[in-house]
Amino acid sequence: MATGTGAPRRAAIYARISRDIEGSGAGVQRQVTDCQKLAESVGWGVADTYVDNDLSAYTGKPRPEYARMLTDLADGVVDAVLCYHMDRLTRRPKELEEFVEAVEAAGVKHVRFVAGDTNIGTGDGLMMARVMGAFASHESVSKSRRMARKWEQDALEGKPRHGSTRPFGYAPDCITVVPEEAAIIRELVNRFLAGESARSLCTWLTDTGVATVAGGNWQTSTLKQILTSGRIAGYREHKGVKVAKAVWEPIITEEQHRQVLAHVEARKRSGRRAPQRYLLSGLLRCGRCGTGLYSSRREDTRRYVCQAGPDHYGCGRLTVVADPVERLIADAVLFRLDSPEMARATSGKSSSDERTAALSESLATDEAQMEELAQAYAARQIRMADWLTAKKPIEERIETTRRNLARMNGHSDLARIAGHGKQLSQQWTSLNLGRQHAIVKAVLDHGVIRPMTPGVRTFDAARVVPVWRV
Ligand SMILES: [Zn+2]
Incomplete structure (x- = not known):
């Protein structure tokens, strides 16, 4: 390999491992050693080593050491880059362009890779790098496609999903039945079919000291997921569909499984949307x-309670x-409807349609991004920890946007009732509960109920702290 570099260099070594499976960083160490050897062989000095561990260059998750290297290149602290392979540097074409730009702007002409013979400093090398960058990103996509196919194949053969946490009732291999847990599942199914509620079963599990697989508290969603899963009846499900007889032993019979599903359906139908009985x-x-x-x-007294x-x-x-809380809040709401603040807040409604459109669009974008992330995780391009970290800010954004959207919708309701507080208060008792609730909700974001002052036996209005929407 010809060097043609002349003067000694202050080179940066950049190394990265995308999935540190052994948790040892061994891959990174190998990359660094090979880069050091390359530096020696071309006669460059190594000024600094930059290592990003466990961050994928494909997902575009921030890589602090990579960023530090770009800064040092721009500042002239280093004037050459050594890297094991193009795909360590970046697997996204756009980022590669950015890298090439940063290198060119800094006047750096020496970028070398241990594997492959790409020298970005030359015109040919640059083109080669771009081609390799494009290839690297294609490789990631086809890798995930290959994995998806492999998973599908496993599913069709009734094998457990590779790498998933163990299901309750089965050992970590997802095949061997854990007898104690299997007995619990059978009891749960029997009691559920006998009419006991999921909530009551969760309480029983917690009181009996049965741990969930994750070690947390029992939630009805977890419980229902177990009871309705085809898995415990010996089916392999893939994307929610039974695709094969599983390689593991069933814990309950097919007949019981069908009964559980029918039971859940029946409950869903009968329990759908109870009419509103409480104003707040x-x-x-x-x-x-x-x-x-x-x-x-409780007996004849309607109450609001904090539930554990x-x-x-x-x-x-x-x-x-x-x-008394309902009377107090309703009076305050109706009074507020006729306040000057309300009149101010409900004027200027014209711009609100535009704002609603903008919010909806941003919501759609964020939701698409969440979907992309989930797919990247499903395809194992990113790890669980990275997924959770990456989705957090998006989730927060979605939450805020939804709140703002709800507020915008509330706004148009509000515009109709603002200034009519007196009128509404005369009709109040004749309005149905749903309508009353909607009026309160248009004005009140929520109310905080303070703890009772010891010794005070009558209702204390100071316990109610309204937080207004507008
Ligand atoms: Zn509480």
């Missing part, structure tokens, strides 16, 4: 722990009698 459902929060309050009746236990994350230590 979904609008109150616990002043101790911040969790949403649930409506609950399965599917609930509250502290369980706050209760308020419903009637």
Whole structure:
């Protein structure tokens, strides 16, 4: 390999491993050693070594050391780059362009790879690099396609999904039945079919000290997922469809499995959308722990309570009698409808349509990005930890956009009722609960219920803190 470089260089060595499977960073060490050898052979000095461990150059996740190297190149701290292979540097054509631009802007002419003979410093090398960059990104796509095909094949053969966490009832190989857990599953199925609720079964599991696979609390969603899975009846499912008889032993019979599914369907139909019975459902929060309050009746008293236990994350230590809170909030809402702030807030509605369109578009973009990320994870281009980190800011953005959209929609409801507070308060008792709820919701974001002051036995209006939407 001819060098033709002349003067000694202050080279940067860049190394990266995309999936540090052994967790040892051994791959990176090999890359660095090979680059050091290459530096020696071409007579370059090594000024600094930049290592990004475990970050994929394909997903475009930020690589701090890569960024530091680009800065050092621009600052002239280093004037050459050594890297094991083009695909360590980047696997995305766009990023490769950026790299080439950064190198050219810095006047750096010496970029060498251990594998392949690409010298970006020359015109030919640059073209070669671009071609290789394009190829590298194609390689990632076809790799994920190959994996998807392999998974499908496994599914059709009834083999467990590779690399998934163990399901409850089965050992980590996803095949061997764990007898104690299998017995629990059978009992759960029997009790569920006998009419016991998922919630009550979760409480039983927690009280009996049965641990979930992940070690967390039992939620009804987890429980239902287990009970309705084809897996425990000996089916291999792929993308939600039974595709084969599984290679593992069933825990319940096919007949029981069918009964469970029918039972869930029947419950869904009968339990669909109970009519609203509480004015402030979904609008109150616990002043101790911040969790949403649930409506609950004890004997003749309607109440809102903070709930603990399965599917609930509250502290369980706050209760308020419903009637006085509802009267107080309704009065405050109706009064507020006629306030000058309200008149100001509901004017200028014309620009709101444009804003709604913009919000919807940004929501669609974020949702598409979430989908892309999920696919990258499913195709194992990124690891679980990276996926979770990457999706967090997007989720937060989606949440904010949804809130803003809801607010915009609330705005048009509001425009219709603003200034009519007095009128509405005269009709209030004749309005149905759904309508009353909608009016409150248009004005009130939520109300916080403060803990009771010890010794105060009558209703204390100071416990109710409204947080207004507008
Ligand atoms: Zn609470």
